[in-house]
Amino acid sequence: xxxxxxxxxxxxxxSFKLADGxxxxxxxxxxxxxxxxxxxxxxxxxxxxxxxxxxxxxxxMPAPVWRKAVTYVAAEPGWWADTVQEHFVAxxxxxxxxxxxxxxPDCGTWPIRRxxxxxxxxxxxxxxxxxxxRVLLLDEPTSALDAVSTASVEAIVxxxxxxxxxxxxxxxxxxxxxxxxxxxxxxSSGRVEEHLL
Amino acid sequence: MSYIQLGYNDLILPxxxxxxxxxxxxxxxxxxxWQLAVxxxxxxxxLVLVGYVLTFLFAAVSPLWTxxxxxxxxxxxxxxxxxxxxxxLLGLWTYGLGAGxxxxxxxxxxxxxxxxxxxxxxxxxxxxxxxxxxxxxGNTMTGVSLGLDVLVNGVVRERAAVESCLALGGxxxxxxxxxxxxxxxxxxxxxxxxxxxIGLVSLxxxxxxxxxxxxxxxxxxxxxxxxxxLIAGGTGLGTLAAVLGGGRLLTDHRHRLRLxxxxxxx
Numbered sequence: 001x002x003x004x005x006x007x008x009x010x011x012x013x014x015s016f017k018l019a020d021g022x023x024x025x026x027x028x029x030x031x032x033x034x035x036x037x038x039x040x041x042x043x044x045x046x047x048x049x050x051x052x053x054x055x056x057x058x059x060x061m062p063a064p065v066w067r068k069a070v071t072y073v074a075a076e077p078g079w080w081a082d083t084v085q086e087h088f089v090a091x092x093x094x095x096x097x098x099x100x101x102x103x104x105p106d107c108g109t110w111p112i113r114r115x116x117x118x119x120x121x122x123x124x125x126x127x128x129x130x131x132x133x134r135v136l137l138l139d140e141p142t143s144a145l146d147a148v149s150t151a152s153v154e155a156i157v158x159x160x161x162x163x164x165x166x167x168x169x170x171x172x173x174x175x176x177x178x179x180x181x182x183x184x185x186x187x188s189s190g191r192v193e194e195h196l197l
Numbered sequence: 198m199s200y201i202q203l204g205y206n207d208l209i210l211p212x213x214x215x216x217x218x219x220x221x222x223x224x225x226x227x228x229x230x231w232q233l234a235v236x237x238x239x240x241x242x243x244l245v246l247v248g249y250v251l252t253f254l255f256a257a258v259s260p261l262w263t264x265x266x267x268x269x270x271x272x273x274x275x276x277x278x279x280x281x282x283x284x285x286l287l288g289l290w291t292y293g294l295g296a297g298x299x300x301x302x303x304x305x306x307x308x309x310x311x312x313x314x315x316x317x318x319x320x321x322x323x324x325x326x327x328x329x330x331x332x333x334x335g336n337t338m339t340g341v342s343l344g345l346d347v348l349v350n351g352v353v354r355e356r357a358a359v360e361s362c363l364a365l366g367g368x369x370x371x372x373x374x375x376x377x378x379x380x381x382x383x384x385x386x387x388x389x390x391x392x393x394x395i396g397l398v399s400l401x402x403x404x405x406x407x408x409x410x411x412x413x414x415x416x417x418x419x420x421x422x423x424x425x426x427l428i429a430g431g432t433g434l435g436t437l438a439a440v441l442g443g444g445r446l447l448t449d450h451r452h453r454l455r456l457x458x459x460x461x462x463x
Contacts, residue, residue, distance in 0.1 A: 044364060064452055067363065073364070080359070128365065
């Protein structure tokens with residue numbers, strides 16, 4: 001259970017609870033603060049308010065430990081080495097997921113600069129999924145994907161949700177929000193409002 | 198030791214060469230004559246003043262005056278570091294980081310050589326302390342400013358990579374490591390290049406000066422080697438401190454990247 005209590009970052013101010021095995025779809029137009037909210041929960045930007053995971057406050061653990069449990073996945077993930085597999089601790093474990101997302105088996109040796117935006121997005125998701133985090137904060141995870149890849153991303157995340165992972169999934173696509181979310185948050189001017197599905 | 202002394206009247210003829218440059222600029226419409234005049238006058242005034250200041254300091258041999266002169270040199274060096282940054286750190290750290298690291302590195306290395314190899318009497322004798330500090334300071338300053346510039350620009354450019362590493366549970370040091378490596382490499386490169394080219398491409402100024410002053414080339418070489426080792430040590434130390442310190446300033450205790458601590462570009 002993730003409890004977010006009056007989390008404040010710039011114009012964003014939000015409180016909510018996210019149960020285990022629950023996926024909240026976070027919907028709202030671009031620039032409304034969806035990324036700010038997700039980044040603040042992962043403690044990637046200075047913010048105020050309290051957040052607890054399973055009763056433990058965020059401040060009680062070092063930030064890297066927090067982020068391994070509550071993991072933010074950017075819409076455009078970054079890369080620090082030259083080839084794909086250098087970004088993975090165990091590439092063999094990643095390969096299975098990568099193939100399910102429609103990437104060929106030899107993609108581990110691909111140079112990063114030749115990847116398309118969609119390939120980067122899928123590999124970024126694979127990289128984060130390998131952490132087996134308790135909470136996934138997905139920031140428009142299918143924004144650069146075609147319908148087939150989008151469906152496989154949704155299926156893989158749904159599996160994680162069914163085994164108890166909590167997900168906060170930001171999207172500007174209301175059809176997707178209704179497909180993936182068990183709850184729906186609408187965001188406007190820095191606040192969230194729960195809508196019935 | 199003997200050397201040919203110059204009088205101020207001996208400088209009139211060589212100075213005409215600069216006047217000739219000015220005349221060329223006028224004739225060819227280069228519009229450099231004003232800049233050339235200002236630079237020449239500044240050079241003459243600054244050097245003559247430094248001559249008087251050094252004469253006074255060498256006569257006084259006072260730890261206080263020597264320390265004051267050293268302090269002023271460090272201040273000018275840190276100003277130079279800030280001027281060379283494309284993006285600057287906000288607040289006190291704009292000057293503090295560069296000045297602190299330059300002072301730490303150049304000061305330590307200068308003291309080290311004064312106390313162990315040169316051992317003048319007294320150890321703070323300005324005839325040794327100030328020229329040594331000046332040479333080490335100049336090179337350390339280059340290393341520190343290059344290192345900081347590459348670090349800050351690299352962090353801005355590689356923001357997505359750094360933040361992805363952080364988001365996956367990396368510590369701030371793991372996340373910044375690629376950028377820090379780049380910055381250290383850039384900071385140290387001029388010193389390595391300088392060491393490799395010395396004697397073949399250029400005769401270093403200090404060695405040339407000593408030879409002109411009548412010192413045996415072999416002795417002048419030993420002095421130059423000492424200086425080069427000190428410069429390498431000072432640059433390494435200063436660049437390391439500045440880049441690691443800069444990396445610390447650009448992140449916080451919660452391992453967040455804090456680009457808000459960089460002043461907006463001019």
